[in-house]
Amino acid sequence: MKYSRTLLKNFYKTMLRIRLCEERFVHPIINGEIKCPVHLYSGQEAVAAGVCAALRATDYVFGNHRSHGHFLAKGGSLKKLVAEVYCRETGCSRGRGGSMHLIDVNKGMLGSTPIVAGTISLALGASLASKIRKDRRVTVSFFGDGAAGEGVMYESLNFAALNKLPIIFVCENNLYSTHMSLRECRTKNNIYRIGGYFGVRSYRSDGNDVLKVYERVNRAVKLCRSGNGPVFIEFMTYRMRGHVGPNDNIHGLHTDIRPKKEIAEWRKKDPIRKFSKYLAEEGVLSEKDLESIKEKVNKEIAGAFLFAKRSPFPKKEELGRYVFRE
Amino acid sequence: MSSGNRILQYSLAINEALHQIMAADKSVFLIGQGVKSPWYVGNTTGGLLKKYGASRIIDTPVSENAVTGTAVGAAIAGMRSVVVHPRIDFMVYAFDPVINEAANYHYMFGGRVCVPVVIWGIVNRGGEQAAQHSQSLHALFAHIPGLKVVMPSTPYDAKGLMIAAIKDNNPVLFIDDRWLYGIKGNVPRDMYTVPIGRAVIRKKGRDVTLISVSYMAEVSRQAALMLVKQGISVELIDLRTVKPLDKEMVLRSLKKTGRLIIADGGWKTCGMAAEISASISEEGFRYLKVPIKRITLPDIPAPASSVLEKAYYPSIGDIVSAAKKMMQKSA
Ligand SMILES: Cc1ncc(C[n+]2csc(CCOP(=O)(O)OP(=O)(O)O)c2C)c(N)n1
Ligand SMILES: [Mg+2]
Numbered sequence: 001m002k003y004s005r006t007l008l009k010n011f012y013k014t015m016l017r018i019r020l021c022e023e024r025f026v027h028p029i030i031n032g033e034i035k036c037p038v039h040l041y042s043g044q045e046a047v048a049a050g051v052c053a054a055l056r057a058t059d060y061v062f063g064n065h066r067s068h069g070h071f072l073a074k075g076g077s078l079k080k081l082v083a084e085v086y087c088r089e090t091g092c093s094r095g096r097g098g099s100m101h102l103i104d105v106n107k108g109m110l111g112s113t114p115i116v117a118g119t120i121s122l123a124l125g126a127s128l129a130s131k132i133r134k135d136r137r138v139t140v141s142f143f144g145d146g147a148a149g150e151g152v153m154y155e156s157l158n159f160a161a162l163n164k165l166p167i168i169f170v171c172e173n174n175l176y177s178t179h180m181s182l183r184e185c186r187t188k189n190n191i192y193r194i195g196g197y198f199g200v201r202s203y204r205s206d207g208n209d210v211l212k213v214y215e216r217v218n219r220a221v222k223l224c225r226s227g228n229g230p231v232f233i234e235f236m237t238y239r240m241r242g243h244v245g246p247n248d249n250i251h252g253l254h255t256d257i258r259p260k261k262e263i264a265e266w267r268k269k270d271p272i273r274k275f276s277k278y279l280a281e282e283g284v285l286s287e288k289d290l291e292s293i294k295e296k297v298n299k300e301i302a303g304a305f306l307f308a309k310r311s312p313f314p315k316k317e318e319l320g321r322y323v324f325r326e
Numbered sequence: 327m328s329s330g331n332r333i334l335q336y337s338l339a340i341n342e343a344l345h346q347i348m349a350a351d352k353s354v355f356l357i358g359q360g361v362k363s364p365w366y367v368g369n370t371t372g373g374l375l376k377k378y379g380a381s382r383i384i385d386t387p388v389s390e391n392a393v394t395g396t397a398v399g400a401a402i403a404g405m406r407s408v409v410v411h412p413r414i415d416f417m418v419y420a421f422d423p424v425i426n427e428a429a430n431y432h433y434m435f436g437g438r439v440c441v442p443v444v445i446w447g448i449v450n451r452g453g454e455q456a457a458q459h460s461q462s463l464h465a466l467f468a469h470i471p472g473l474k475v476v477m478p479s480t481p482y483d484a485k486g487l488m489i490a491a492i493k494d495n496n497p498v499l500f501i502d503d504r505w506l507y508g509i510k511g512n513v514p515r516d517m518y519t520v521p522i523g524r525a526v527i528r529k530k531g532r533d534v535t536l537i538s539v540s541y542m543a544e545v546s547r548q549a550a551l552m553l554v555k556q557g558i559s560v561e562l563i564d565l566r567t568v569k570p571l572d573k574e575m576v577l578r579s580l581k582k583t584g585r586l587i588i589a590d591g592g593w594k595t596c597g598m599a600a601e602i603s604a605s606i607s608e609e610g611f612r613y614l615k616v617p618i619k620r621i622t623l624p625d626i627p628a629p630a631s632s633v634l635e636k637a638y639y640p641s642i643g644d645i646v647s648a649a650k651k652m653m654q655k656s657a
Binding site: 087 | 637
């Protein structure tokens with residue numbers, strides 16, 4: 001066995017925490033208890049879990065509109081996540097941001113925002129800060145395949161390469177950008193190749209295999225820490241839920257344009273099912289171990305939802321707070 | 327029949343405008359995110375792809391800067407381009423082709439070439455979407471020489487201004503608000519235009535002039551109805567165009583009422599209401615019986631929490647109480 005039992009167990013736990021939390025959001029979204037737009041991460045857990053396991057607590061990450069998983073995997077508080085999605089004062093952004101604006105500065109999660117590709121250049125800046133300060137931090141920029149349509153991604157790759165910045169560009173290719181399939185957005189399905197043109201080491205990897213993700217990112221982190229960054233990695237994955245909300249049910253029309261067969265095929269590649277099978281087969285964790293982890297996680301999540309729902313809303317008298325740092 | 331009493335909803339009035347102008351003028355094309363999908367642009371583009379094909383109805387990847395530049399460049403090359411941004415916030419990536427290029431092109435090349443492009447940005451706020459999905463940026467664009475900015479509040483104006491904007495030989499920002507999409511009103515079947523730069527009096531009155539635009543015109547209409555019941559007669563002006571501003575109509579009304587409230591869905595500082603206030607103090611100061619009142623968003627980013635949203639967006643009540651206070655002051 002290449003990895004310690006603890007590490008393997010943590011991969012499982014991290015992924016399961018994300019999944020079960022995401023699935024817990026489904027009902028309150030449907031019944032209107034949660035109002036802010038929520039882009040569920042279900043299906044892509046192996047990427048967040050594998051990437052963040054290769055990072056130190058002091059390393060930085062930036063995310064996008066679909067960042068619950070990034071936030072949790074980097075160590076963000078589950079309670080604060082749920083409270084933020086409920087837009088409560090106790091949320092990680094104090095209810096000012098909602099699901100699409102997550103942050104935990106102490107854990108190195110420096111923010112997720114929903115302008116597509118909006119944080120790529122910010123991640124670049126964080127990695128430049130590390131280079132100037134020589135603090136050996138690594139920064140990860142999480143973005144989707146859709147973000148590869150924005151010019152800023154190309155500018156950032158070039159600038160990162162030029163300055164040998166300690167940044168890992170992580171593109172989560174789930175084959176769709178809202179209602180557009182990748183085929184409609186690019187003539188070729190080879191986003192990872194883009195990095196090469198700028199002299200950035202670039203790879204593509206299975207994004208539904210947490211060990212493969214971890215190994216790939218581990219190598220990238222080493223390169224970055226030793227001054228041999230940047231690295232670009234494209235992880236192939238799939239979302240199990242709608243683009244926004246539980247399913248793409250807009251105006252009462254079922255507008256998920258993804259072929260049913262494709263969805264079914266990817267379901268078979270579910271990263272958590274895949275990994276738990278591996279754990280059982282390798283004798284790392286028994287069925288009973290897996291169950292008891294699940295039980296613990298479910299308990300924690302139930303507690304977080306209770307906490308969120310009992311939390312106060314922001315006070316309307318404080319509408320103008322936080323525009324500037326006083 | 328040109329003016330049959332046909333009722334249409336706002337979003338479908340835009341749809342009809344696009345259908346008619348595309349049928350009439352082969353140089354018109356539509357490009358932007360979501361034009362073939364109801365996900366983003368409501369039903370404003372329904373049926374267009376089927377009728378005019380993918381060469382003139384172009385859905386795009388997430389590339390606002392390049393896509394907007396494409397629309398501008400095609401206009402320079404003789405097309406009449408319409409580029410849509412399902413949220414005006416996404417257009418910030420497209421500031422360069424709009425502000426540096428489109429707005430300046432005609433002037434900086436001594437009038438050798440014009441840029442008939444419509445840049446259509448949708449304000450899509452509320453629903454706890456927060457700071458990056460709720461902005462009303464019309465004042466930013468109105469600040470730029472060379473750009474016109476229209477913001478219809480009725481289905482009639484939505485159709486007429488869309489057609490006018492497309493026929494105009496200059497870059498026009500067409501800014502609409504998703505909160506207006508369900509509003510119904512009379513829309514003639516024929517193709518017609520509403521002149522850019524011309525405001526309209528929605529309701530005659532003698533006590534207070536209330537100026538607004540876009541969704542705030544709808545809020546103001548409801549406020550004016552309430553105020554009438556309380557004995558305050560409001561003259562309601564819907565600007566329809568933010569730039570160029572119909573100052574004459576505002577001055578004429580102010581001359582009569584001596585009181586001015588400006589209600590705008592944008593921010594206060596350097597906003598549309600600020601511009602109107604400044605113009606009026608330059609040219610209509612002598613008519614003012616009391617200071618001008620601005621009702622705008624506070625200088626605060628849009629919050630997520632619905633509790634904060636409620637405090638954030640100006641309401642009918644805000645306008646009503648401002649008008650009452652104003653009348654008391656000068657009674
Ligand atoms: C600048 C900008 N343009 C458009 C949008 C609307 N939008 C939100 S998410 C999204 C698709 C993003 O796709 P991708 O990056 O692949 O992420 P995924 O949703 O697949 O996780 C789009 C176009 C946006 N938020 N920002
Ligand atoms: Mg995607």
